[in-house]
Amino acid sequence: MNEQDNQDVLSSHKSKWDALAKENDRYYVRSVDHVQSDEEYEESGQKHADGYLVNDPTIQKRLAPLSDRTLLEIGCGSGRITKTFAKRFKYVAALDISRTMLEKARGFVDSDNVIYLESNGEDVPLLPESVDVAFSFIVYQHFPNKASIEHSFKQVNRALKPGGLFKVQIRGIANPNPNHWAWGPHFLETEVAELALSTGFKIISSIGAGTQYYWLLLEK
Ligand SMILES: C[S@@+](CC[C@H](N)C(=O)[O-])C[C@H]1O[C@@H](n2cnc3c(N)ncnc32)[C@H](O)[C@@H]1O
Numbered sequence: 001m002n003e004q005d006n007q008d009v010l011s012s013h014k015s016k017w018d019a020l021a022k023e024n025d026r027y028y029v030r031s032v033d034h035v036q037s038d039e040e041y042e043e044s045g046q047k048h049a050d051g052y053l054v055n056d057p058t059i060q061k062r063l064a065p066l067s068d069r070t071l072l073e074i075g076c077g078s079g080r081i082t083k084t085f086a087k088r089f090k091y092v093a094a095l096d097i098s099r100t101m102l103e104k105a106r107g108f109v110d111s112d113n114v115i116y117l118e119s120n121g122e123d124v125p126l127l128p129e130s131v132d133v134a135f136s137f138i139v140y141q142h143f144p145n146k147a148s149i150e151h152s153f154k155q156v157n158r159a160l161k162p163g164g165l166f167k168v169q170i171r172g173i174a175n176p177n178p179n180h181w182a183w184g185p186h187f188l189e190t191e192v193a194e195l196a197l198s199t200g201f202k203i204i205s206s207i208g209a210g211t212q213y214y215w216l217l218l219e220k
Contacts (some may be wrong), residue, residue, distance in 0.1 A: 001147065010121035013144045014097050020181065021078070021100035028181070029077040029101075029138075038108070045080035053135050053167050054088050058204060058217060062165060066090075069132040072124065072159055074152065074168075075139025076116075079105030085135075086111035093131065097121045122148045124155035131159050134166040141171035141212065142184040149185065153199035160220045166201065172214030192216065 001009070020028040026036045030044055053059055054066065063069050066088050076082045076094035078101050085092045086109055094109075095117040096102050102116045117125055121144075134156045143149045149170070156166055171186040187195065189209045196203050201218035208214045 001145075006147070009144050010097075010148065013121050016181070017096075017098040017142075018100050021098045021104065025078040025101055025104050026080075029080055031182075041080050041108075042083055045082070046084040048137060049081045049084035049088065052137060052169075052215070053133075054084075056167065056217070059133065059165065059167065062163075063132060070130065072126065072131040072134040072156065074124075074134060074136035074156065075142075076105055077101050079108040081135075081137065082114060083109045083111075086114050089113075091115070093117055093126060095119050095124060122151040122155065124152070124159045126159040128158050129161045129164075132161055132164055134160060134164070134168070136166075136168045138169060140168065140184070141175075141186075142182060144184075146185045146187075150195060150199060153195065153201070157200040157220055162220060164220045165204070166216075166218040166220070168216050168218065169208075170214050170216065172209050172211050187214065 024034060026041055027034050030036065067090055069089050070091040071085055071089040072093045073082055073085060074095055076096050082092060082094045082105055090113065092114045094105060094114055097119050099118050102118055106116055140149050160166065171184055174186050175183045177183060192206065196218055201220060204217040204219050206216045
């Protein structure tokens with residue numbers, strides 16, 4: 001794809017996610033109910049923040065105390081998980097493609113150790129080697145194509161300090177309907193090895209190949 005076509009794809013992806021955020025941010029972040037209270041939204045985010053990242057034994061072993069660390073969250077949505085991360089980490093850089101999601105996150109999280117970054121859908125506007133750890137859940141499964149995922153992984157790699165860790169969920173099974181709002185590319189195990197290699201990462205562990213929740217723990 002040439003550069004202009006790529007920019008057009010990213011720009012329509014941004015418009016799509018901003019429209020979804022305006023329609024009902026919480027539903028398109030956590031598609032269980034059209035109405036979700038603050039308490040239930042925060043509780044679900046806490047479960048995911050602690051369960052997937054904070055209590056991960058490798059994260060604890062390598063990075064404790066987390067209260068001294070800086071986290072980059074790719075695809076923070078309206079702050080569901082970010083709210084707990086803000087309590088666990090020293091600083092959080094919360095990035096999303098949708099400005100409306102970010103505005104809602106700012107109101108919901110309400111912490112002064114979080115900065116919000118609006119992305120073009122693949123770049124990470126941070127200084128090189130400025131974060132200790134990066135995290136992403138139910139985000140790359142919605143990217144428009146594999147090239148933008150690869151570009152984003154390279155940008156995350158650039159932002160991480162040497163030896164930094166990236167805990168990331170990707171889709172390991174096809175969503176059969178390309179017209180569904182939640183459609184996104186999926187990866188086979190062999191493709192994941194190539195993705196890690198081409199973006200500057202070593203795979204420390206992977207779990208869930210062949211399922212929607214294919215988790216990778218990567219090291220720069
Ligand atoms: C299903 S929501 C998940 C939000 C959050 N990770 C959570 O679990 O609460 C997906 C989020 O990814 C964002 N997103 C989609 N494509 C993106 C991209 N290419 N770059 C950055 N964010 C993106 C959307 O705007 C949306 O906020």
